[in-house]
Amino acid sequence: MFFALDEDQQAFDGAVRSYLAGRFDLEAVRGVFEDPSGDGHPASLWKAAAEQGWLAVTVPEEHDGLGLGLVEAQVIGRALGAGAAPGPWRGTVLAAEAIRLAGSPEQQAAWLPRLASGDAVGAFTLRGSAPGTLPAVEYGALADVVVARSGDGLVLVTGATATPQGSYDGTTRLASVEAGEGEALPGATAEVVAELEARAVVLVAADLAGIAREAITRTVAYDKDRQQFGVPVGSFQAIKHALADLHVAVTLAEHAVLYAAHAVDTGLDGADLAVAVAKAKAGDAAVAATQAMIQYHGGIGYTWEHEAHFFYKRAKRLAGQFGDADAHRARIAELTIG
Amino acid sequence: MDLTYTAAEEEFRSELRSWLSANIPNEWTRPGFWESLDDDESFRLRRDWERDKALAGFAGIQWPTEYGGRGGTPGMKAIYDAEMVLANAPRSVNPLALTFLAPTVMAIGTDAQKKEIIGPLLRNEVIWCQGFSEPGAGSDLAAVATKGVRDGDDFVVNGQKVWTTNAVHGDKIFTLVRTEAGSQKHRGISMLLIDMHQDGVDARPLKQMSGASEFGEVFFSDARVPATEVLGEIGEGWRTAMLLLSFERGASGIAQYTEFRRQYDEVVDVAKRLGRDTDPVIRGKLARVLTDLECLRYHAMHVQTQVEQGRDLGFEASMTKLIWSEPSQDLWEVFDEILGDDATLDSLGDLDLRPLHAQAMWSRSVTIWGGSSQVQRNVTAERVLGLPR
Ligand SMILES: Cc1cc2nc3c(=O)[nH]c(=O)nc-3n(C[C@H](O)[C@H](O)[C@H](O)COP(=O)(O)OP(=O)(O)OC[C@H]3O[C@@H](n4cnc5c(N)ncnc54)[C@H](O)[C@@H]3O)c2cc1C
Numbered sequence: 093m094f095f096a097l098d099e100d101q102q103a104f105d106g107a108v109r110s111y112l113a114g115r116f117d118l119e120a121v122r123g124v125f126e127d128p129s130g131d132g133h134p135a136s137l138w139k140a141a142a143e144q145g146w147l148a149v150t151v152p153e154e155h156d157g158l159g160l161g162l163v164e165a166q167v168i169g170r171a172l173g174a175g176a177a178p179g180p181w182r183g184t185v186l187a188a189e190a191i192r193l194a195g196s197p198e199q200q201a202a203w204l205p206r207l208a209s210g211d212a213v214g215a216f217t218l219r220g221s222a223p224g225t226l227p228a229v230e231y232g233a234l235a236d237v238v239v240a241r242s243g244d245g246l247v248l249v250t251g252a253t254a255t256p257q258g259s260y261d262g263t264t265r266l267a268s269v270e271a272g273e274g275e276a277l278p279g280a281t282a283e284v285v286a287e288l289e290a291r292a293v294v295l296v297a298a299d300l301a302g303i304a305r306e307a308i309t310r311t312v313a314y315d316k317d318r319q320q321f322g323v324p325v326g327s328f329q330a331i332k333h334a335l336a337d338l339h340v341a342v343t344l345a346e347h348a349v350l351y352a353a354h355a356v357d358t359g360l361d362g363a364d365l366a367v368a369v370a371k372a373k374a375g376d377a378a379v380a381a382t383q384a385m386i387q388y389h390g391g392i393g394y395t396w397e398h399e400a401h402f403f404y405k406r407a408k409r410l411a412g413q414f415g416d417a418d419a420h421r422a423r424i425a426e427l428t429i430g
Numbered sequence: 431m432d433l434t435y436t437a438a439e440e441e442f443r444s445e446l447r448s449w450l451s452a453n454i455p456n457e458w459t460r461p462g463f464w465e466s467l468d469d470d471e472s473f474r475l476r477r478d479w480e481r482d483k484a485l486a487g488f489a490g491i492q493w494p495t496e497y498g499g500r501g502g503t504p505g506m507k508a509i510y511d512a513e514m515v516l517a518n519a520p521r522s523v524n525p526l527a528l529t530f531l532a533p534t535v536m537a538i539g540t541d542a543q544k545k546e547i548i549g550p551l552l553r554n555e556v557i558w559c560q561g562f563s564e565p566g567a568g569s570d571l572a573a574v575a576t577k578g579v580r581d582g583d584d585f586v587v588n589g590q591k592v593w594t595t596n597a598v599h600g601d602k603i604f605t606l607v608r609t610e611a612g613s614q615k616h617r618g619i620s621m622l623l624i625d626m627h628q629d630g631v632d633a634r635p636l637k638q639m640s641g642a643s644e645f646g647e648v649f650f651s652d653a654r655v656p657a658t659e660v661l662g663e664i665g666e667g668w669r670t671a672m673l674l675l676s677f678e679r680g681a682s683g684i685a686q687y688t689e690f691r692r693q694y695d696e697v698v699d700v701a702k703r704l705g706r707d708t709d710p711v712i713r714g715k716l717a718r719v720l721t722d723l724e725c726l727r728y729h730a731m732h733v734q735t736q737v738e739q740g741r742d743l744g745f746e747a748s749m750t751k752l753i754w755s756e757p758s759q760d761l762w763e764v765f766d767e768i769l770g771d772d773a774t775l776d777s778l779g780d781l782d783l784r785p786l787h788a789q790a791m792w793s794r795s796v797t798i799w800g801g802s803s804q805v806q807r808n809v810t811a812e813r814v815l816g817l818p819r
Contacts, residue, residue, distance in 0.1 A: 095433060332812070429698050429701070
């Protein structure tokens with residue numbers, strides 16, 4: 093039995109994290125946050141994402157991709173969450189996944205190499221239906237191609253009009269997309285749509301797990317040093333016990349995301365249950381961990397100057413995306429109670 | 431990622447399965463069977479059955495063959511633990527000896543101790559108790575006050591242990607005894623192996639909230655214990671105890687998952703029979719429990735991986751205890767909500783609730799023994815996260 097990242101996957105993880113820490117840290121995230129009229133799409137970060145293969149991760153090799161799976165993708169997703177990093181990475185990867193799984197050979201040839209190289213920006217949504225309005229699409233204003241529902245199937249929408257929508261999660265830009273007729277993805281059966289949804293859920297859960305881990309790591313570091321009553325506040329049992337419980341919850345969320353990614357990649361029995369468990373656990377863990385991050389930093393944690401709110405706000409948004417914890421628990425109940 | 435077991439491990443699984451199916455009477459797997467027996471009868475049946483299992487080669491799965499073990503892999507041990515649950519095998523009567531004492535003796539026992547202790551405990555000829563807790567030393571284990579005074583080749587032991595599992599069925603007890611007069615905390619303690627049938631040792635049952643009497647009190651009054659019956663060095667009992675407790679770390683979460691998943695299904699079944707399975711509040715609560723049970727399974731695979739890679743999990747073991755004990759308790763609280771006004775009844779229609787209540791009552795103990803949840807949180811915060819003491 094080997095339930096862990098292998099050496100290559102760990103190295104990949106290390107590379108993404110060290111790039112973000114060294115070249116796109118939280119000060120850079122702050123720059124994006126404080127420029128709400130900007131497109132939230134820093135060129136340097138996008139270039140790195142392309143060069144380092146973060147965009148090409150699941151694209152097949154014949155289309156200039158790395159041909160890896162969701163396990164590798166969730167490694168990147170987690171790191172981006174931990175860095176509260178902006179940009180249309182997930183939308184691009186998911187658009188490519190839709191085209192890989194449901195596109196015609198022509199659609200694949202036209203889009204996959206461009207999405208893998210970062211020449212084209214993708215977006216993916218399951219809210220709304222084309223033709224019609226697609227609400228709150230991540231980086232919808234920037235996307236060259238939006239994959240959206242149309243009836244029971246999926247379509248590629250290009251040249252749509254997008255209206256930016258304000259959001260308190262300044263790490264991400266959202267837009268309402270006015271979608272006309274799109275180009276159908278011929279292979280988008282109900283099964284394929286369900287698989288894409290599962291992949292989307294896992295990547296969002298990965299981001300949440302990254303956020304959650306970073307939130308408690310930073311909080312532990314702060315509370316080890318911060319002195320009140322002549323001792324570090326981290327020596328108080330009320331804080332210790334809460335952080336211990338969070339550490340357990342976040343560890344389980346990490347396991348759950350990893351397992352779900354593997355289960356979807358390999359079509360394991362119970363993959364649908366695993367996906368729902370991952371999202372429910374990661375969503376709850378990230379919200380709880382970022383709430384605690386604010387609380388256990390005290391007043392400084394409530395200031396704009398402190399980075400706690402980057403994580404909290406991002407967690408709040410993603411906890412609801414592709415189904416909140418209650419929705420996934422309803423699914424869990426369906427699968428285990430009937 | 432590879433979540434499978436090797437061919438040899440799967441081979442072992444099928445061998446074990448066929449032995450279990452041939453050797454567990456149908457009657458034993460009927461819900462409520464074990465609860466219908468008195469403690470002594472249940473103990474005797476289980477002791478004999480487990481001895482037969484050991485003689486058939488299904489004990490000490492990971493121990494070296496020279497100690498009567500099977501020389502198996504960690505994977506086989508995990509399979510063994512899970513299969514025992516799946517087959518409804520009776521609970522072990524000698525768990526403390528098998529999990530804690532034997533590996534400690536193998537690691538630091540004298541040759542004579544290895545020979546005298548391991549084989550007999552494997553065959554259940556000697557049932558062992560763990561005499562750590564005292565009325566004034568529970569979570570604060572280093573507060574033990576039971577005294578051992580050297581007199582020639584013996585220690586003369588006086589004091590009291592409490593919450594001792596199997597106290598009245600025990601043949602021997604591994605105890606923490608203060609053998610250095612006036613010593614403080616973890617210094618000056620020795621681990622003595624004491625014969626419980628001798629003069630000066632008196633074991634009395636304590637009735638548990640479940641109604642059973644699995645644990646009890648043990649009183650020592652001038653009990654004489656030969657100094658050769660010290661495990662590890664004299665005065666170094668704390669170190670021996672820590673080594674001993676570290677052997678819980680390989681413990682299989684996979685078995686716990688298997689068991690709790692079955693309990694979950696039992697609770698769901700009751701909900702269905704009472705027409706409560708469509709209540710959205712109940713569904714939400716069950717799903718919350720199930721989420722944590724599935725996470726326990728993933729964590730068990732993580733632990734299994736670490737063990738197979740030969741890594742020491744260290745203080746992560748404290749997390750594992752929290753991860754399995756707390757959700758198992760949550761499950762039984764939802765069970766009571768499902769029963770609603772009738773939560774305390776022995777039966778509802780033709781539904782005998784007593785076996786389920788017994789499991790529910792037991793769940794109240796799992797966050798206390800083996801280090802309470804609060805203590806595990808302290809360990810996790812201080813030793814895993816590095817927060818200041
Ligand atoms: C079913 C069962 C079987 C057992 N079997 C055995 C056995 O075979 N052998 C044996 O030696 N012992 C056994 N025990 C005893 C068990 O190990 C102790 O009960 C346990 O360690 C707790 O000690 P205590 O009962 O003295 O509680 P206390 O230590 O008095 O704890 C009381 C409360 O205070 C909390 N607390 C204590 N210290 C702290 C702290 N530092 N920070 C925060 N909270 C704290 C505890 O969590 C608990 O909630 C058994 C117990 C049970 C319930």
